[in-house]
Amino acid sequence: ASFPPIYNPSMPFQSAVLGGICDGKKVTIQGLVHSHCTRFAVNFICFNNDIAFHFNPRFDDGHVIVCNTMQSSKWGSEERTKHMPFNKNGSFEIAILVLGHAFQVSVNGQYILEYRHRVSYQSIQSIQVNGDVSLSVVTFTGPSFQTHMSPFPPPYSATPNYTQNPFMTPAYTAPLASCPPVFAGSMAPKTQKGPMTIYNPTMPFQAALQGTFTKNRKIIIVGNVPYGADRFHVNLLNSGSRNIYLHVAPRFKEGALVRNTQDRGTWGPEERHMSYMPFVPGQQFQMEIRNEGGCFGVSVNSAKVFTYVHRLPGNQIDMMEVAGDVTLTYIQF
Known part of the structure; x- marks a missing residue:
């Protein structure tokens, strides 16, 4: 399933994961790194505000990408990747694929890293992007909970499933x-x-x-x-x-x-x-x-x-x- 792209969202950005989180869901983020950027982050946030996946490129900490998980307001152990595919004043495309065992991240079409789940990915509710970047488009693709929409019935159907009520009364009179x-x-x-x-x-x-x-x-x-x-x-x-x-x-x-x-x-x-x-x-x-x-x-x-x-x-x-x-x-x- 594919959902309408979110164009030019304001920062910091946060949205529900359209279609719900599931194995095979892919989130693609396109944007531009600011010239003064020190760091930015992509967070997958759970219902209880835990951060299941924190993806954090840092220009001010040795040009690394830090990945982590936050549970009950406490960060776990960092996983650091020294391969930095981002450049200041440079555009980027981040593709994050949710799999049953891990998140897989590609940047500008190249595979960068895999981050194994530390909490159940099924508890993820939303995605957040913050820091010194601007975004041009965010898209959600892949499997979803979406089901096929049945056709809209005629407004005055004669079938027994539709019961017309000609004597309408006010729905309520009290507050x-x-x-x-x-x-x-x-x-x-x-x-x-x-x-x-x-x-x-x-x-x-x-x-x-x-x-x-x-x-x-x-x-x-x-x-x-x-x-x-x-x-x-x-x-x-x-x-x-x-x-x-x-x-x-x-x-x-x-x-x-x-x-x-x-x-x-x-x-x-x-x-x-x-x-x-x-x-x-x-x-x-x-x-x-x-x-x-x-x-x-x-x-x-x-x-x-x-x-x-x-x-x-x-x-x-x-x-x-x-x-x-x-x-x-x-x-x-």
Whole structure:
């Protein structure tokens, strides 16, 4: 699988490993070493903030590459390579291949080193680049949790799987935080077979899922962003804890597509990197959110936009919310 490249990201750079981490995943980083560079680093960061792989070229320490692992805020023993393929004012391409036993690193097409795993690579959540370099493009290729997207059903399908609810009631009248999980439709039995479909729901929208958001389950949202819109958001959450497992928030005045998780009332670090803004004021959109097993895969208008690695167990999600500057015509979950 291949994901849209991240072009000209700001530094320091951090992104989820798009598609999730797995044997055969390849991360390619292209950039330029600054003339005043003393050192820079590429870090593969785990859920618990351990650094599984620290790749650290140093011009100020004998022109070496230092590799290491940090566990519980403590560095292990360094592995040093005296072959320095980087030059100040020079461009570079770093390709890091994740294998079952090790990371293999090539620079400018030449194999440089292998670093054997000291912690489980499957705990890696994100990649970070910092130091005296600028980046032009970061790409993620190779195996992923991505599954084949099924075609979008017709908006007014006559098949039994789609239940139209003509008598729409407001999703809630109390403040959101105090609202119990309810269905937005007048008829929404939890025993219904197949996906639930709701047309033209009242905004803001809130609904309990039938069961939990298990692997390969998906949510389809069709709506319209009005002219002059500032922002809207989609939340996938647990009705009991109120933890927000996935928060997707297009912010038009900022030109950002923000993703985050809220755990026990505290927001984590935002993920903002994208190759383009898929939502446009004045235009309709079709959004699909799929639980891909270790991450959420999000597509807009049939194009994969981003992957968001689970920070909390995705199968605990039993509720969804949509609010902000958006109108909805169709939701299927």
